[in-house]
Amino acid sequence: MTLRRRLYLTLDPTEKGGLLERIFEILLIAIILLNILSIVIDSVKEIDHEYSTVFRNIEVFSIIFFTVEYIARIYSIVEKPTYEDPVKGRLKFVLTPMALIDLLSFLPFYLTFLPIDLRFLRIFRLMALFRVFKIARYLHALKIFKRVLTERKEQLVLSFLFILFILVIVSFIMFYVEREAQPDKFSSIPATMWWGIATITTVGYGDMVPITVWGKFLGGIFAIAGVGLLALPAGILSSGFFELLHEDRRKTIVCPHCGKEIHEE
Incomplete structure (x- = not known):
């Protein structure tokens, strides 16, 4: 099995990737919840002043994680028949709603030079939970x-x-x-x-x-x-x-x- 195929099976919740998929899902859920918790707690000025370095480190780690995840998804998505074309398939995937949400989860970090504060877009990380929790289980409902x-x-x-x-x-x-x-x-x-x-x-x-x-x-x-x-x-x-x-x-x-x-x- 190629590395690209293994990445696809691990990252795509609709496929059965085995133990690696379950480990990745648990890790992804934990990081998403940690981010949401840090966003909420960070709004308290007293806590933010005392633990600003901790919140900064969490954000930097999360940005790196979500950036690597996004690149890995684009790289491995051609394993799915719907996006099998190396160029058009990847472009089609990038324009899907969930891929755009993935992009918004870390893109504001790289746009800090803009005069507008876009950090509030980090809340889009929560949307990834819908992908992880396998909505297909509730398809009948x-x-x-x-x-x-x-x-x-x-x-x-x-x-x-x-x-x-x-x-x-x-x-x-x-x-x-x-x-x-x-x-x-x-x-x-x-x-x-x-x-x-x-x-x-x-x-x-x-x-x-x-x-x-x-x-x-x-x-x-x-x-x-x-x-x-x-x-x-x-x-x-x-x-x-x-x-x-x-x-x-x-x-x-x-x-x-x-x-x-x-x-x-």
Whole structure:
């Protein structure tokens, strides 16, 4: 087995590379989690001031690791039939979403000469976890979810349009009810729609609150109605999942011995 083939089997999670693949996956997950943890902790000024050298060393090590990994993937990807052409295949792979995410995970480090701070792009390293955890294992669940969205797309679109329609109407009325009492907060209909979104989702940030009698009345009615409005798409999705998950039970099976239909409960 060539070195390029061994690299491909080790780096590609869709292939069975054996022990080396499992070791690499564990190492990759550990480095990704370490990076995310360092990014989070590094935001604390006191800790950053005391352990800045440690965070710097972690970043330099990670940049080297992800750079070598990216080059190795490009080098070995021609082992995959989809990218077998040495030039066009590699170029095609480089332009894939996951390859672009891999590039963004270390590219900002080499662009420090730019006046823009691009270090926040390190968070893209977390996306590599989707590749490592072998999404193919959940392919059946993803197909069911896609089928539900496809089969119920008209009902979902109608429900969201209805919610939007009610949101605009209530925001329109609330704007004219509250604008004189709170011109700084209910300054326009789009601004009032933010209040409507916070109310219908029962978030209630409290940054915009009606203070007039009619405003409180309308807000209370809308808050109660919002629970039912948001239940519309949820009900559509849940019924779609229920039907698809029980679809196999409704299939008719013919007995190979007597030829009669068997209906599973």
